[in-house]
Amino acid sequence: MLTFLQGESTLPPTITDIPWADAYKIGGGVDAVTGDVFDGSALSSTDTTPAKVGEGKISIKIIATEEEMEREIDVGASGSYNTGAVEISAEASYLNSVSYSATSLTVLAQVEISDTDYATIKDPALKTKAKSLLDSDQATFKKTYGDYFISGVKAGSLLSVVLRITAESESRLDDFKSKFSGSKGNLFSASGYANFKQAVSNSKTTFEQTVVHFGTKKGSVAPKTDDPEELLAWFKDNLEAARMRAYLTSYSSLDPDFDRTVPVAPAVFGEITALYKQVWLVESRFKTCPGDYANAYAHTFDTLTGEIRAAREELASDPSKIAGYATDLNSLKTELDEIYARYALYMSVKGAKSSVPKKDKEHDSGDTNIWHYGYDTWPGIATQISTTEQSYSEKWHIGHRTHTFDWGGSSKYMLVGFTVDSVWHSNNGSWKLTTSDPLLKDTASIYVSSEYDRGTNWKVKWHYVEAKDYQFD
Template structure:
């Protein structure tokens, strides 16, 4: 449960129906089909909606089935262990590790729906100007500390004589045990306006991630954020408690207060599941399924990409969420609603893989352009433009005045266009010659850099001044150049600009 600002998350919905290319059930696939040998026991599978002890699990369709077992009750393990962990999410690799812990599964039984325990993954943001800190307190009881006597129902015993029919009815595994516990997870999204500021922020924290569930660690994070102009957005996700939890808005200090309340009101609920293959209780029951194991590797990668895309999409401004709404919904809802056919339908699987690759690249490009936009904003502070009508005289030697960027090498998604204006005039007796360079106004463009160049080196080329107060990130540049008295002049204005539609980050 998210205790923060109201938000909507997309969940299971009816996606576009696609006919399966392989119109056969797993039980009657050709014998020549490559096989996967399933593991006997799967531990630490995240407990998700719909789980009940004894339920069957189909790892090809990724679905829950009825129970083949008589009712059983595991012994509640009284031994509880508590721990805290802190980690930064700064790239695809660290996000995939987080997904592996919180939304992991095995084969095609993956937790790809947005639930109370996985919603935090959609808040994770990382780029050249942002990073996310995950802080987690958890307390877990062990699995049952005594053997459990699993017994098949009479109906299941009869079906077990035909493994194909048994598998259709009850799947490959059954939910054999649960691990109870509580979890208090906080997300700190740290954002700044330049890549350099983020690097300095991380360097100031040192190699150790701040332990923000302590007053010292929380203060350390806030001090570093203040010193390096980093804004922090916080989100809280508690699970396994009794009573009415504190409500936001959240900041590092109020999260400490909420953690104190949480520890006093923990009430363990099912957090992890242990799955057992039916071969562990049915002698001679086959542990192989007619599916190439490489398909499960492909699907694991696809599901990781889906979580990454969700996080990217949710972090975008509304302008770009609207722009990418259709491809995002098509992919997100399609994968969720068609998970049960992705193993046996290579055409559909390949289609989603291609869609995911294209959409992730597009969203990554938006994030890269956002980073660049923030760096242009930052340049206004670090290298401010001169005031309007402030006269600047050239001097001997090469004279160039550059504000903003004339190039950007960190991402190919940032495409900078350049227009050069030149003006040259011979001397006029007893007069100052003037000329005004103008770019725009042109709403299609945003200026990200501009440069005034004196093309004479003798110190007699005159002066220049801005016409308006700000040029960067606007669509107009106006520069007035003026010769010396009774002198020739030779000036240039170079304007660097981008497509405005790609930089809607105000």
């Protein structure tokens, strides 16, 4: 816990469970304010006591919302003060395969085999030169060795099977969640995987699979199989534990005169942690963006995240930069989220195709006077649906009155729904489609006909979006 002072923070004696960074090494120093890592060690010895290797732990999670994704980021990428990772670590790289929207979610199946505790430095002590510097000039000592030394490491291996579920409607996705959550079991067993595939089949959803492994033998390649049980067997045969988590200890444990106070308000550290979480969230959305739309944002993403990494040392001393970067990240995330929203609409319209009548099938006016197919509204500014209304009415006439309602002809627009309205509820005649499977296409036609020797009155509404925003197949 932080001790609250006016514009200052008192750092805790230890910080645990920090994602291991490439620049870390046992005994090395870490600056909690700037995030700097120091190669030179202030310690006289960095020999460690061995840690105990634990048994494998299996976890199965569903990630379907931003809140659930944020919780997973806390698990895979949590950091404290300015020690968190700005870039996704190798251990947590599975996060870049997770996706979710109104019509998609991710099932995350993981096996972790890691140490039960930290391998820690035996009897840590300061070098004579480092002790002398701390006694004479603590500010210079901190600039040379930081606020903490890396006193321990937890190693292990992690197998992540990322199963991305896609549905053609929100109801089908809910159906999958219901069926899978009730019997998800252990996906790394034959019965558990069979239950998963049954839930996919019964809910009429589909899935794609990505396998990410960490802490395996160099050059090892996971087998090309969908079967998690087979993947688990391969994983166990190729274990080679890698460093996963760091344990940081304040130099105050070696010298009680070491000052753990830093001139940074507690709220600023909270904002830095939130900023890094936002970077990870945006990166995951960018890396799993449907279609080819991420290409348009690649330069913005690379530039923005590069600037944040470069400015890391300045964030604590210049909090205005945190706010500026947070605003830019939020703007980028909003645009990426809009793509996911359009993808959800696209998939829902695709699912609605099965309800559209076949070409030339006639529908008589009578008990039903309004027929609606597809969608005419969808939540969100990015998914606004336009509507064009056409009308046709005639008085009685010997024979039949007929008319064809035509829509489209321009590849600029894509049909997502249509509504046929028999304005006169009885004896108004009939209608039929004269084009096949019109949803998600750029042309459509509907033919109406009166009854013999009668007038008729029909309206058709065409609901459409700009095609350039819905290129997902």
